[in-house]
Amino acid sequence: MAKELVVAIVGATGAVGSQMKEQLIKRKFPIKHIKFLASARSAGKEIEFNNQKYIIEEATPEAFEGVDVAFFSAGGSVSAKLAPEAAKRGAVVIDNTSHFRMHPEVPLVVPEVNREDLAKHNGIIANPNCSTIQMVVALQPISEKFGLSKVVVSTYQAVSGSGISAIEELREQSAQWEKGKDVEANILPAKSDKKHYPIARNVIPQIDVFTDNGFTYEEMKMINETKKIMHSPELSVAATCVRVPVVSGHSESVYIEVEQDATKQDIFEVLRNAPGVVLQDDITQQEYPMPIYVEGEDPVYVGRIRQDLDNKKGFHLWVVSDNLLKGAALNSVQIAEAMLEDNLL
Amino acid sequence: MAKELVVAIVGATGAVGSQMKEQLIKRKFPIKHIKFLASARSAGKEIEFNNQKYIIEEATPEAFEGVDVAFFSAGGSVSAKLAPEAAKRGAVVIDNTSHFRMHPEVPLVVPEVNREDLAKHNGIIANPNCSTIQMVVALQPISEKFGLSKVVVSTYQAVSGSGISAIEELREQSAQWEKGKDVEANILPAKSDKKHYPIARNVIPQIDVFTDNGFTYEEMKMINETKKIMHSPELSVAATCVRVPVVSGHSESVYIEVEQDATKQDIFEVLRNAPGVVLQDDITQQEYPMPIYVEGEDPVYVGRIRQDLDNKKGFHLWVVSDNLLKGAALNSVQIAEAMLEDNLL
Numbered sequence: 001m002a003k004e005l006v007v008a009i010v011g012a013t014g015a016v017g018s019q020m021k022e023q024l025i026k027r028k029f030p031i032k033h034i035k036f037l038a039s040a041r042s043a044g045k046e047i048e049f050n051n052q053k054y055i056i057e058e059a060t061p062e063a064f065e066g067v068d069v070a071f072f073s074a075g076g077s078v079s080a081k082l083a084p085e086a087a088k089r090g091a092v093v094i095d096n097t098s099h100f101r102m103h104p105e106v107p108l109v110v111p112e113v114n115r116e117d118l119a120k121h122n123g124i125i126a127n128p129n130c131s132t133i134q135m136v137v138a139l140q141p142i143s144e145k146f147g148l149s150k151v152v153v154s155t156y157q158a159v160s161g162s163g164i165s166a167i168e169e170l171r172e173q174s175a176q177w178e179k180g181k182d183v184e185a186n187i188l189p190a191k192s193d194k195k196h197y198p199i200a201r202n203v204i205p206q207i208d209v210f211t212d213n214g215f216t217y218e219e220m221k222m223i224n225e226t227k228k229i230m231h232s233p234e235l236s237v238a239a240t241c242v243r244v245p246v247v248s249g250h251s252e253s254v255y256i257e258v259e260q261d262a263t264k265q266d267i268f269e270v271l272r273n274a275p276g277v278v279l280q281d282d283i284t285q286q287e288y289p290m291p292i293y294v295e296g297e298d299p300v301y302v303g304r305i306r307q308d309l310d311n312k313k314g315f316h317l318w319v320v321s322d323n324l325l326k327g328a329a330l331n332s333v334q335i336a337e338a339m340l341e342d343n344l345l
Numbered sequence: 346m347a348k349e350l351v352v353a354i355v356g357a358t359g360a361v362g363s364q365m366k367e368q369l370i371k372r373k374f375p376i377k378h379i380k381f382l383a384s385a386r387s388a389g390k391e392i393e394f395n396n397q398k399y400i401i402e403e404a405t406p407e408a409f410e411g412v413d414v415a416f417f418s419a420g421g422s423v424s425a426k427l428a429p430e431a432a433k434r435g436a437v438v439i440d441n442t443s444h445f446r447m448h449p450e451v452p453l454v455v456p457e458v459n460r461e462d463l464a465k466h467n468g469i470i471a472n473p474n475c476s477t478i479q480m481v482v483a484l485q486p487i488s489e490k491f492g493l494s495k496v497v498v499s500t501y502q503a504v505s506g507s508g509i510s511a512i513e514e515l516r517e518q519s520a521q522w523e524k525g526k527d528v529e530a531n532i533l534p535a536k537s538d539k540k541h542y543p544i545a546r547n548v549i550p551q552i553d554v555f556t557d558n559g560f561t562y563e564e565m566k567m568i569n570e571t572k573k574i575m576h577s578p579e580l581s582v583a584a585t586c587v588r589v590p591v592v593s594g595h596s597e598s599v600y601i602e603v604e605q606d607a608t609k610q611d612i613f614e615v616l617r618n619a620p621g622v623v624l625q626d627d628i629t630q631q632e633y634p635m636p637i638y639v640e641g642e643d644p645v646y647v648g649r650i651r652q653d654l655d656n657k658k659g660f661h662l663w664v665v666s667d668n669l670l671k672g673a674a675l676n677s678v679q680i681a682e683a684m685l686e687d688n689l690l
Binding site for chain 2: 150152154156171174175177180181189193194195197198200201202203204205206210213214215223236237238240242244245246247251253255264283284285286288289290291292293295303304305306307308309310311314316318
């Protein structure tokens, strides 16, 4: 009989955590036993999983005793405190927060791109930022075949990346058409930041808070994580991250420059055969990816592929994926699956 | 007494035409007499202007007799047929459609950028594409000071660019939250194209129809018009144009490469003193332009200015303006004002 694992989920009631539960069920992850962990405040509450009711337990260090794999998506400070405790007790942590992503000892993994890094883990694997994951899934096969020197990305990111409360806020604001910019705003662009702006009928060029260099943390995540995942410290990467009034599904307008000569047909060919990618590019039929149609879908969709008109080594791509799935929960479960297959769990 | 002109408006009931009327009033354009022209179907209907009622006349060639300046925004085929007739009768046509924009004998003008081209007119002046206008207003002062070699732009364009019916469609779709992607869609991405997609809770990477090279007409407009307006045939320009669920106000994520060394402070300084530009860039106060706040405002707003982290000559800008105002009606009226000042009318 195939190996079955003891699984813990920390932060199961959030937007990502809910999808994590669904992915484990949908993908028939081999679970011997599952436990749901949260802060003392939520402990004792009921949670449903696969038509069974579970009682949420408090996420103490001891709660990870006997756990094989622990999925964390309860915020960076929870991961900072408890992921090392879980790892110390023999669990492999797959962490959805940004806390450990750039730590040199922590693999940052998208299985289609750098699965080999999983073997180097020290108990913690980091799941990359949602907008980074979908981009590197599209770029890696191009990079392998033609080399990659430059990436300039502008994002169109869904509100679900800011959690369930942001979805609710978009819904409420959308219902108040006549109020225009005078709707109430409490969540976006970043709950912890000083000012909040409406997202309905608007786009906000700020995701997460600002860093000292003028880029936001979200932009710096895309820049730094892309280089780490693709093992390309020299790759030139720039990002402008923008929130749009979409529920789920991040879109990205990506300009790249490759190192070897390539044609548009070459890029088509590479992406048609790329793992995790669905090529959706037939302009004669107005076929291209759009966020409203990728909600609930696993793949990374790529379309609008064009060779630059001035630079033969420049290409433009439009990349769309469900930020809660491949961008978060699905990638986390795929990491666990890959580790199982590679006898790392 | 200052000169007063006989003005004609062709297409006064559309999204741009309505703004045209408002701009003429607001800016106190010196009108001796105004007439409203439309197809035979609309002729005879009433239209209000400056609290007076006018009867719409049929737009025949003869209707332009005695007209000094005619503003056209009734579609390319109307301009193709009637603009030369108006010009033949001594009117100066300021045409908001794309029909004459790339004609070598027709100046394509943004007064802040290439006002001098107005003198070369042969009866027709073309008003550029909305997304092009706001970008060149921001880029021209940078280009003048530091030179410009490359532009890569991704747009976030409002539905009002597709007319009043597109605004109405977004409103209706927004009211049907629970239907998600199953709302009715008849207008976007392009009324004349085969398929239509929802815009509420979605972004659509198609504006106008596709050209043979895989870029859309909207993208090719940004590429070709930018080079023409800026007198820079060698400038490398690429565009990805995307419709977003915003009523009015186009946003643009623009990556540029300059020719001379420049710092972020240099770019700030240039834009702070640039005609038609408002620098709105204070990340410590989360100050940056957003479309919902530029509705009804004249300037082109620029923020999120960053020097590229890998290329010292690379800069990232976020440019937002009201597409119906500076992007259309305001620029048209400014063209007429400049011509009056320069004794060309």
